[in-house]
Amino acid sequence: MQAFDYEDIQLVPNKCIVRSRSEIDTKIKFGPMTFKIPVVPANMQTIIDEPLAIWLAENDYFYIMHRFNEDERLPFVRRMHQRGLFASISVGVKPKEYELINDLAAAHLVPEYITIDIAHGHADTVIEMIHHIKQKLPGVFVIAGNVGTPEGVRELENAGADATKVGIGPGKACITKLKTGFGTGGWQLAAVRLCSKAASKPIIADGGIRYNGDIAKSVRFGASMCMIGSLFAGHEESPGEVIVKDGKKFKTYYGSASQYQKGQYKNVEGKKLLVPYRGKIAETLREMQEDLQSSISYAGGRELISLRKVDYVIVKNSIFNGD
Ligand SMILES: NC(=O)C1=CN([C@@H]2O[C@H](COP(=O)(O)OP(=O)(O)OC[C@H]3O[C@@H](n4cnc5c(N)ncnc54)[C@H](OP(=O)(O)O)[C@@H]3O)[C@@H](O)[C@H]2O)C=CC1
Numbered sequence: 001m002q003a004f005d006y007e008d009i010q011l012v013p014n015k016c017i018v019r020s021r022s023e024i025d026t027k028i029k030f031g032p033m034t035f036k037i038p039v040v041p042a043n044m045q046t047i048i049d050e051p052l053a054i055w056l057a058e059n060d061y062f063y064i065m066h067r068f069n070e071d072e073r074l075p076f077v078r079r080m081h082q083r084g085l086f087a088s089i090s091v092g093v094k095p096k097e098y099e100l101i102n103d104l105a106a107a108h109l110v111p112e113y114i115t116i117d118i119a120h121g122h123a124d125t126v127i128e129m130i131h132h133i134k135q136k137l138p139g140v141f142v143i144a145g146n147v148g149t150p151e152g153v154r155e156l157e158n159a160g161a162d163a164t165k166v167g168i169g170p171g172k173a174c175i176t177k178l179k180t181g182f183g184t185g186g187w188q189l190a191a192v193r194l195c196s197k198a199a200s201k202p203i204i205a206d207g208g209i210r211y212n213g214d215i216a217k218s219v220r221f222g223a224s225m226c227m228i229g230s231l232f233a234g235h236e237e238s239p240g241e242v243i244v245k246d247g248k249k250f251k252t253y254y255g256s257a258s259q260y261q262k263g264q265y266k267n268v269e270g271k272k273l274l275v276p277y278r279g280k281i282a283e284t285l286r287e288m289q290e291d292l293q294s295s296i297s298y299a300g301g302r303e304l305i306s307l308r309k310v311d312y313v314i315v316k317n318s319i320f321n322g323d
C-alpha cells in the first residue's frame, strides 16, 4: 500500500470541455438530499451551532449538529422540522444515547440524518447503535464512524450504516497520533482511497483538509463528502470565542476530545488552538464552490464525478499533515 497525504498528490489536467466555469455543477446527492458542494462543517462545538445549522440548511449545504448539548437534540429536531428544514444530529454510544433514539421514535420525530460519532468507530458499540437506530427509526440515513480501514467500513456497512466516516487522527486539533501512535494522520488521503475501494456506500473524508484543492483530491480518491473543521473555525458565525492578540482577531478551535470539551483532563486526545478570524462563512463556501468548479474544469468534465477518473502523481513524501 502506498502511504500519501493531501500535500503529496497533484491531479493531472485534461482538456477543458466548458467555455466558463459557471457551467460546472458541483452538486452532490448524499442520502435523501442534494447539496451545493460535497462539504460539511465538522460536528464540533466550536464549528456548528443552531443558527449556523439553520443557515446551512436554508442554503442547501449539508450540516451535522454536534452531540455535546445532549438534552437539546430532540427539541432541535423538532424546531428544524417546524421551520421546514432537514434535521441532522449526532449521537454517541452510551446508554443515554439509546434513550434519545427511543424518545425521538416515541415523539414521531425522525431526523433525516443521524451520525454516530465516536473516536474508535470500528467497534461493537457502534454496530449495536446502528442496529438500534435502524430498528427504532428505520427512515433515518445513518452515518457511522470514525474508521480508518477497509474492514471498519465493511463491518459498519454490513451492520446497516448508510455511509461511513473515515479519519482517525488527521485533524488539526487532534493529538491522537501523538498520544496513541495510531491513526491515519500523515496518510489520510491514502486511507480514504483504501476505504473507498472497500465501500459499497458513500464515505465521508474526515480531517486533514487544509486547502480547497484537498476537496477535489478527496473526491478523486472516492469521498462523496468532506468533513472540515479548522478551515471553518474562524468565521463570524463560528461558535468559538473571539480572542484579540497583538491587535489581530482570532477564534478558538478545540478538539471534541480535548479537556476544554470534556471539562476534565481524562482520555484527552485533542487540543485547543487559535485560528485567524476570516469573516463570513458564506464567502468561504462560495470560494470553495468556485475552486471546485475550477478543479472540475481541469479534470476535463462538467460535474463532480469527472474528478474520479483523473490521473494523479505523487510529488513528494512527507507526513507532516495535521501536526
Ligand atoms: N476522528 C478522530 O480521530 C477522533 C475524534 N474524536 C472525537 O472526540 C469526541 C469524543 O470521542 P469519544 O471519546 O469516542 O466519545 P465518548 O467519550 O462519548 O466515548 C464513546 C464510548 O467509547 C468508549 N471509547 C472511547 N475511545 C475508546 C477507545 N479508544 N477504545 C475503546 N473504547 C473507547 C468510551 O468509553 P471510555 O471513555 O470509558 O473508554 C465511551 O463508552 C467525538 O466527537 C469524536 O469524534 C476523538 C478522538 C479521535
Ligand SMILES: Nc1nc2c(ncn2[C@@H]2O[C@H](COP(=O)(O)O)[C@@H](O)[C@H]2O)c(=O)[nH]1
Pocket (backbone or CB within 6 Å): 042, 043, 044, 146, 167, 168, 169, 170, 171, 172, 173, 174, 175, 176, 177, 206, 207, 208, 209, 227, 228, 229, 230, 231, 254, 255, 256, 257, 258, 269, 270, 271
Ligand atoms: N483526534 C481527535 N480528532 C478530533 C478531535 N476533535 C475533532 N476531531 C476530528 O477532527 C476533524 C476535523 O479536522 P480538521 O483537520 O478539518 O480540523 C473532526 O471532524 C473530527 O473527526 C479530537 O479532540 N481529537
